[in-house]
Each structure stands twice: as C-alpha cells, then as structure tokens.
Amino acid sequence: MKLNLYFVQEDLPELRFEGTPVDPPTVARCRIAQFVDELPGHLDEGVMYVVRASTLALHPPKSTKTSFLCLGSAPKAWKDAALNLLHSEADVEPVDVMNAVIRLFDRYRVWEEDLHALVDQHMPIDMLGARSVGIFGNPVIAQDVSYRPFFYALPSPGEETEAFRIYREEVYGQHVGEGGLSVPRKTAMAFNQNSDFAKLENAEDPVLFTGDTWSKLSVHSLSFRSLLYNCRVNGTLLARVIVDDIVRPFRKKDYVLVKVLGDCLTRGLQTAGIGDAGQSTRFVRICQSLLSGETVSDGRIAAVMEKLGWHDSDRFFCIVLRERKLDRKFSAIARVAIAVTAHDDSRQHCFFDGRALIVCDLSAGTHTRDEVIADVLRNVRDLGTIVSFSSSFFGFGNLAHFYRQALVVERVGRIEDVSSEAYRFEDYVVDYLIARCEEGSTVDAIVPDGVQKLIELDKERGTRDAHLLKTFLDNDRNIAKTVREFYIHRNTLLYRLEKIKETLGSDLDDPDVRLSVQIALRALRVSADAPYGE
Structure with missing residues (x-):
C-alpha cells in the first residue's frame, strides 16, 4: 500500500516530524521507506527517503514529487521550497526512525492485503467494513447510489460519548432493522434533494461533506462531518464509502485510507456481479441487448428473472426519463431512477441512449401502476426532467416494444403540450396509433x-x-x-x-x-x- 508523509506525522507523533508536504492528503506515492547516507542522483517518487540533515545539499532537487524525512534541521532552501518534506529535531537514532516507519508501512500493507483477500475469497462484503473500522476509529458505511447500505460498521470506543450514543440510536439505528440494513425513505429523499450533496457525486477524489442534512433529521440536532469517496466503474458511479467523524476528528491520512477501502469495495461488488446503482449487471446487460434489437434467448431471460424473483410471464410496464435540456448530464434522471427503485425489488432501472429506463413488475410488486406513476411524479417535480409511461404488458421479452412505445408517447405528447413533464400512454392512444401505423408492433402494445x-x-x-x-x-x-x-x-x-x-x-x-x-x-x-x- 502506498503511503504519504501525513501517515508518519499522525501515526508517529513521538518522532515530532514537522512541516507541510506539498502534496494534498489524497495523494499517496510511497510504497517503501529507505534510509540513505546520501541522496542518489535519480530520485524515485515511490520511495520515502530517510536522510540526515547534515548530508543534504544546500539546494533541494527540482522534483516536487519525492518524499523526504529529514533528521535534524533541514537547510533553509529546503524548508522554503515546495517539497514533500518533514523534518525532526528529536533526539532519535536513524535506525529507530527506520524501524518505526517500516512497521507503519507493514501495518497498512497487511490491512490492504486482507481486504483484497476477502474479495478474492468471495467473502461477504460487510467483512470489508469489519476489517476497516478499527483503522478509521469512526463509523464506516458503504452504500449504493440509492443510499442503501452494503455494510455499516461501528467502532467500539473506549469511552462512549453522548454524541456517539445519539449517533448509534438516531443514525445507525435508522439503518438497522429485523430485515437487515436499509435506509428510511425520508432520509434518502433528504439527501436526494440536497444540491450540495449531489455535487459531490462528481468528485473523483475523497471529499468532505459538512452539510446539515443529518442535523435537520436528528431529534437532537446531531451534527458531524462525513468523508466520502465515490466508487466508479468506467466513469459510472457504482457505490460510495463514507466515514463519519463522530468518535474522533478526521486525520489527513483518512483521505488515502477511504480510497483504498473504496477501491476494494468496487472490486468486491464487481466480483459479486453488482453493477450500476446496486443493480444486477446481468439485468442491465439484458435490457440493453433487448433495446438494441439483439436476439436474447428465453433461457437467458429466465435466468435474470429468477435472480430478481420475477417471472418472464409477469405483467410489466416501462417508465422512460430524460433530461428536458438534451445538452445536460443525466444526473437528475439518475437520481429519480435511483429514488424510485431503491426500496422496491419489483422495480429495476438501467441507462440506455441517454435515458433512464425503469422496469416495473406489477405482478411481483404490491403497488398498482397508478401508484407507481404517482411515486415517480413526486420525484420528478421541478427537476427539469421528462417522463413517459408505457401501457402494461406481459412477457419481459417484449420490453423493447414498450420502451419504444414510451418514446413515441413522449414525442406525440410534447407536440400537444410541450410544457408538461409527464406523458401517459392512455392519454395519447390515438396519436400513438397514428404515429405507429407505418411500423410493425405487437398487438398488446396498442391495448389500453x-x-x-x-x-x-x-x-x-x-x-x-x-x-x-x-x-x-x-x-x-x-x-x-x-x-x-x-x-x-x-x-x-x-x-x-x-x-x-x-x-x-x-x-x-x-x-x-x-x-x-x-x-x-x-x-x-x-x-x-x-x-x-x-
């Protein structure tokens, strides 16, 4: 595992290293530490050099990426330069410094190797949290983009504070029930509608969220910060890792640690076949195949249906969302799709051709088509999105027909009322029939x-x-x-x-x-x- 100088500064305070590295806390370059009597001509940025101040040249090297631990007072030019440099005037032997730093590297290397071993052995995802919570000393949460937790690991503080007690009851307690981990709908909606939190979804590096969402939800106005890291696959947000500073304040090294955990989580989810937003990658792929006009075997459809607890012969209907402004990224429709499908196994979503598609299995769910539509309309209000609803149909293999039906309904609906944000098939049946009269279609696609x-x-x-x-x-x-x-x-x-x-x-x-x-x-x-x- 690669470390940076902040690990030395925070984990080895007895060595009294001072200074501010030029690299931000999110950057870790050093894979090993090495003591040298004299700096080599070619410096390796992957090495953390431990060196006596007396052996340093008057002027520092041009490289700003190399990391140095200087024993003694570094030359003024070194201190003034933009370098990854810490210096210590503590009365300590170089061998003792090296031993301490090597143990530091070993500790985090073993932790990272343990995480990868858990993934390679296909162990439950929550074991990543159990193995990591002691490293952070704060609650560690992994959740999909609908805020539903994969795991929620709490530390065992030596002395429980009042803030931690409230956190355990109000925050952690909301996510734990008899059926396992979940997220209250009120909580999901609060974060879904928080514009500051939504902006963090674009962050590539770990970021700090200091919003007041939880304090507004808390009976005791509990306030804390969250360190968040977005896990992505090919640029698509898959999950996020969150650390809450309820037990102890964040340290700069936490920015590196949360990224390591997040990358292992991403590997674990991919290994388990979990794709976009907690969806089965097989569901997403089969939808994209059907919508692309590819031939999909009945056996392949049946396998995906069985995994979801659905049946190919169930009664379905489609919901298609797109941004009103075509040049806008589809973060808004993604948020709607996630919110609508987050708490109901009879609803799944995927993204295709710049749109979000929600497929609802009315036979497997407990809500009627009208109730699902009402739920969607509550979520799209004032978000600048356009949504269209197909009629219901039997047979998942007919998905492409009804996806296209929803697209036609949107097109003809916008001709009559461009200001509307929602278009239902039953309101535009005749127009739909006229629009499709020159195209082939299944009979069910024109039946209200x-x-x-x-x-x-x-x-x-x-x-x-x-x-x-x-x-x-x-x-x-x-x-x-x-x-x-x-x-x-x-x-x-x-x-x-x-x-x-x-x-x-x-x-x-x-x-x-x-x-x-x-x-x-x-x-x-x-x-x-x-x-x-x-």
Whole structure:
C-alpha cells in the first residue's frame, strides 16, 4: 500500500516530524521507506527517503514529487521550497526512525492485503467494513447510489460519548432493522434533494461533506462531518464509502485510507456481479441487448428473472426519463431512477441512449401502476426532467416494444403540450396509433390497460364483457340494437355497461377513448362465440 508523509506525522507523533508536504492528503506515492547516507542522483517518487540533515545539499532537487524525512534541521532552501518534506529535531537514532516507519508501512500493507483477500475469497462484503473500522476509529458505511447500505460498521470506543450514543440510536439505528440494513425513505429523499450533496457525486477524489442534512433529521440536532469517496466503474458511479467523524476528528491520512477501502469495495461488488446503482449487471446487460434489437434467448431471460424473483410471464410496464435540456448530464434522471427503485425489488432501472429506463413488475410488486406513476411524479417535480409511461404488458421479452412505445408517447405528447413533464400512454392512444401505423408492433402494445383488465376478468369469470363492449361500440352505443343482439334485458345491459366502465377506468363519452377501445378490441380479435354470463 502506498503511503504519504501525513501517515508518519499522525501515526508517529513521538518522532515530532514537522512541516507541510506539498502534496494534498489524497495523494499517496510511497510504497517503501529507505534510509540513505546520501541522496542518489535519480530520485524515485515511490520511495520515502530517510536522510540526515547534515548530508543534504544546500539546494533541494527540482522534483516536487519525492518524499523526504529529514533528521535534524533541514537547510533553509529546503524548508522554503515546495517539497514533500518533514523534518525532526528529536533526539532519535536513524535506525529507530527506520524501524518505526517500516512497521507503519507493514501495518497498512497487511490491512490492504486482507481486504483484497476477502474479495478474492468471495467473502461477504460487510467483512470489508469489519476489517476497516478499527483503522478509521469512526463509523464506516458503504452504500449504493440509492443510499442503501452494503455494510455499516461501528467502532467500539473506549469511552462512549453522548454524541456517539445519539449517533448509534438516531443514525445507525435508522439503518438497522429485523430485515437487515436499509435506509428510511425520508432520509434518502433528504439527501436526494440536497444540491450540495449531489455535487459531490462528481468528485473523483475523497471529499468532505459538512452539510446539515443529518442535523435537520436528528431529534437532537446531531451534527458531524462525513468523508466520502465515490466508487466508479468506467466513469459510472457504482457505490460510495463514507466515514463519519463522530468518535474522533478526521486525520489527513483518512483521505488515502477511504480510497483504498473504496477501491476494494468496487472490486468486491464487481466480483459479486453488482453493477450500476446496486443493480444486477446481468439485468442491465439484458435490457440493453433487448433495446438494441439483439436476439436474447428465453433461457437467458429466465435466468435474470429468477435472480430478481420475477417471472418472464409477469405483467410489466416501462417508465422512460430524460433530461428536458438534451445538452445536460443525466444526473437528475439518475437520481429519480435511483429514488424510485431503491426500496422496491419489483422495480429495476438501467441507462440506455441517454435515458433512464425503469422496469416495473406489477405482478411481483404490491403497488398498482397508478401508484407507481404517482411515486415517480413526486420525484420528478421541478427537476427539469421528462417522463413517459408505457401501457402494461406481459412477457419481459417484449420490453423493447414498450420502451419504444414510451418514446413515441413522449414525442406525440410534447407536440400537444410541450410544457408538461409527464406523458401517459392512455392519454395519447390515438396519436400513438397514428404515429405507429407505418411500423410493425405487437398487438398488446396498442391495448389500453383497462381493456387488458376486462379481457382478464372475462377469462377468470367466463363472461363476455369484452365482446359486449365491442358490440355496443360497433352499434354506435345504440342500447336497443345491442339488447336485441345479445338477447338480454335493457336493465341488465345498462348494469353491465356500468361495470365495464368501472373496469376500463375511462370515459366512453370521449370519442378518442371509444376509438382506442374499438381498435384494441378489433386487434385482439375478440371471438364472437366466446362464453359469457349474465
């Protein structure tokens, strides 16, 4: 493991090294320490040179990346130069300094090797936290980008302070339940809406978050700082490691330590097959394959569905988000996708072609399509995003059809109302049909949810309400003619039509609704001799 001079300054205070290295705390270059009687002509920036002040030249080298531990008072030119230099006038033998520094390197080398061994042996991710919490002496959290923890490791302070007690109860306690680690929705939303915290997602190096989010959530107005490191794969944010300074103040070496832990966490998540935002990489890949028009085998789909606890034959629907300004990075739609899918295993998301796609398994979840839509709309409000909703469909393999359906709905919807931020399929059925009339599509893609539900109820009950509705509309809603064709009483027809309207959830007085239902029923080829009941 590579260290910097801050480790020596903070871990070996008895050596009384003074000075301020030119490198920031986030930079660690030194892989070994070496004592030299005289500096070599070629300096290796990976070496921490331990040298007597009496052997130094009057003027320092031009290299500003090399690190020096000077025993004695360094020449003035060295102290004034922009160097990675610490000097000590303590009465200590060089051999004692070297032994202490070597033990320091060994301690952190063993820690890093242990972390990598845990990953290589496919041990549980939370063991990374258990092995690291003693190194930091503060709570250590690893979470996905939806704030859901992979692990939450608490230290065991020798003397528990009141602040730590409150932290354990209010902060740690919120994340731990009978079902394991989670994050309260209120907490996730508070951070999701914090613009200062959102800016930190772009940071490549460890950064300090000093916002007041937790103090606002805390009953006791608990305040602390967090050191945060973003874990990325190919530039995509995968997870983050956070250290909270509730037990002891941060040290400069913590900036290097949190990065080492974060890089090991990234390896561990990739090894476990966890991709973007805690999503299964297999789910993301299969979505991208389907949306790209690639042929995907039923077996491959079934394997991904089984992993998620879904079934290929379940009822799904798509939500597609994009930024209103096309030249803007899609951080806002990512935040919405993460917030909507964070606490519900029946929802998954991925990114494709500059958009966020949320796939909802209505059969596996406990919420209706309308409830999911309401949840999304709460999250997109005033974020400058555009969202479109497909109709529901059966069979995950049909995903690409309904993704394209949502895109068409957005396009035709914006022609009618460019100021809107949300477009639903059921509001633009006729426009969608017109837009797609020259394109091939599956039959289900033009069937409104209410019609699908009506047909499902017919199958369950052995009724013919779908055919009754088709006949009624084909007869221009003529009651007498429909009664004669179905051989039923007028009151029976009126009663059944009211029930059909309730199932459809649509107003048949609207000519666009009538047209969309008629087209859907014709496309589905409702059989004239299907069974029905009174």
